[in-house]
Amino acid sequence: MKAHLLPLFGILALVALLRPLPAAALDEATTRLARDIFQQLIEINTTDSVGSTTVAAEAMAKRLLDAGFAREDVTVLGPNDRKGNLVVRFHGSGARRPILIIGHLDVVEARREDWTTDPFKFVEKDGYFYGRGTQDMKVNDAVLITTLIRFRRENYRPDRDLIVALTADEEGGKSNGVDWLLKNHRDLIAAEFVLNADSGGVTTVKGKPVNLDVEASEKLYADFEVRATNPGGHSSLPVPDNAIYHIAAALGRLERSPFPFELNPVTHTYFERRAALEMGQTAADMKAILRTPADAASIKRLSADARYNSLTHTTCIATMMTAGHAPNALPQLAQANVNCRILPGHTAEEVRLELVRIFADPKIGVRYVDDARNVYNVTPEKKAFPTILPPDEILKPLARIADEMWKGVPVIPSMETGASDSVYTMAAGLPSYGVNGVAVDQDDIRAHGKDERVRVTSYYDGVEFYYRYIKALTSPQ
Ligand SMILES: [Zn+2]
Numbered sequence: 302m303k304a305h306l307l308p309l310f311g312i313l314a315l316v317a318l319l320r321p322l323p324a325a326a327l328d329e330a331t332t333r334l335a336r337d338i339f340q341q342l343i344e345i346n347t348t349d350s351v352g353s354t355t356v357a358a359e360a361m362a363k364r365l366l367d368a369g370f371a372r373e374d375v376t377v378l379g380p381n382d383r384k385g386n387l388v389v390r391f392h393g394s395g396a397r398r399p400i401l402i403i404g405h406l407d408v409v410e411a412r413r414e415d416w417t418t419d420p421f422k423f424v425e426k427d428g429y430f431y432g433r434g435t436q437d438m439k440v441n442d443a444v445l446i447t448t449l450i451r452f453r454r455e456n457y458r459p460d461r462d463l464i465v466a467l468t469a470d471e472e473g474g475k476s477n478g479v480d481w482l483l484k485n486h487r488d489l490i491a492a493e494f495v496l497n498a499d500s501g502g503v504t505t506v507k508g509k510p511v512n513l514d515v516e517a518s519e520k521l522y523a524d525f526e527v528r529a530t531n532p533g534g535h536s537s538l539p540v541p542d543n544a545i546y547h548i549a550a551a552l553g554r555l556e557r558s559p560f561p562f563e564l565n566p567v568t569h570t571y572f573e574r575r576a577a578l579e580m581g582q583t584a585a586d587m588k589a590i591l592r593t594p595a596d597a598a599s600i601k602r603l604s605a606d607a608r609y610n611s612l613t614h615t616t617c618i619a620t621m622m623t624a625g626h627a628p629n630a631l632p633q634l635a636q637a638n639v640n641c642r643i644l645p646g647h648t649a650e651e652v653r654l655e656l657v658r659i660f661a662d663p664k665i666g667v668r669y670v671d672d673a674r675n676v677y678n679v680t681p682e683k684k685a686f687p688t689i690l691p692p693d694e695i696l697k698p699l700a701r702i703a704d705e706m707w708k709g710v711p712v713i714p715s716m717e718t719g720a721s722d723s724v725y726t727m728a729a730g731l732p733s734y735g736v737n738g739v740a741v742d743q744d745d746i747r748a749h750g751k752d753e754r755v756r757v758t759s760y761y762d763g764v765e766f767y768y769r770y771i772k773a774l775t776s777p778q
Contacts, residue, residue: 339443340423343432354469355385384469384476393459401492405471429754437748441498459775500735510707516735518688518716521643533633544635551660560615611718617641650680698773738766
């Protein structure tokens with residue numbers, strides 16, 4: 302094994318010395334258009350606190366209208382004047398049912414004092430574009446609008462309608478645009494399947510592409526309130542029964558009780574393909590967990606890495622805690638929030654009952670908390686959708702274009718361990734796949750963080766990627 306790996310190491314070392322180069326050169330007009338759109342989007346504040354997705358949606362609508370889109374095909378609509386969503390339809394021949402492509406316009410809050418540059422100024426520096434949304438995900442909103450305008454400029458005629466929806470409140474807030482559109486304007490976004498440009502993407506190491514992810518599955522998000530109450534009393538006369546101790550002991554048991562290891566068709570394929578890119582112990586462990594039965598020592602070693610742990614387990618973790626009402630009183634109440642990310646195929650209620658079993662304390666109540674912070678004794682029907690591998694229709698052109706653009710880079714189906722708007726489209730019965738072609742270095746993930754940035758070349762590659770991929774999906778077969 303080692304002898305074979307050595308020359309490969311040599312090649313990787315050489316490649317690592319090269320500066321990252323764009324995979325495909327765009328013409329000048331497209332480059333300028335792509336850059337202008339990106340800049341415009343970054344400089345419109347779309348945070349939940351003070352921003353407006355409507356302003357961004359209208360700016361993009363204007364660009365589409367100026368490029369020749371018909372009025373009736375470009376709509377900005379939403380539940381209130383600050384949470385507008387853009388829906389645009391690019392007409393095809395109608396030979397096949399439409400494709401819906403979604404992206405969110407809102408961004409996470411960013412404070413000027415935390416950043417080196419102004420988060421709402423588009424800054425190009427040292428080969429990167431900086432600004433809030435350069436990774437998550439105005440970068441791909443800009444890619445999508447650029448792609449539509451390119452298609453329009455060249456009078457491209459797809460064999461099916463393309464619907465692009467750029468929406469509000471993916472990052473939180475009360476007006477999730479995808480949810481709202483599905484509930485109020487389902488006809489406007491009816492499609493055969495959904496591409497979500499918020500997930501997937503190219504993983505690079507120091508600018509060198511390693512793999513292209515396609516998100517094919519998603520964990521289920523659930524919060525639980527863990528609560529102990531007590532009559533309390535004077536702290537000079539303590540009794541053994543203490544609400545804080547109950548919660549502390551329960552959380553200790555949770556820490557020592559991981560949920561079982563489990564693979565599904567998507568994560569199975571993920572580790573199979575990922576193993577081929579890894580070396581040494583990690584590669585061996587990835588192969589060993591695919592066997593039946595999976596190797597326990599390998600599971601243990603891989604699970605020490607938070608990413609691999611979250612891909613192979615339902616996780617529940619304490620995220621908030623409040624207790625007591627005075628420094629000199631016994632606590633009458635102690636409670637914690639336990640946040641769970643549930644593997645597909647399991648329900649939130651199943652996990653709630655498992656928490657009750659792990660805590661093994663009749664004094665502790667475990668209740669489900671929804672996004673609006675309503676509390677339920679029994680979890681309302683909430684289930685992670687079973688995973689299916691993306692069909693060839695999705696994967697084959699993806700593999701071909703990945704190979705054209707980033708020679709030999711494998712496409713790896715993955716499971717999102719966080720949550721995206723695909724949770725709504727999947728719940729509505731629309732198969733949803735996370736696809737985009739923007740590369741981010743494995744160790745440079747700055748989404749939601751400070752000094753968010755994307756490589757200039759990665760952005761333009763992402764522009765070219767979507768153009769080619771949508772063409773492949775919409776060209777007469
Ligand atoms: Zn996002």
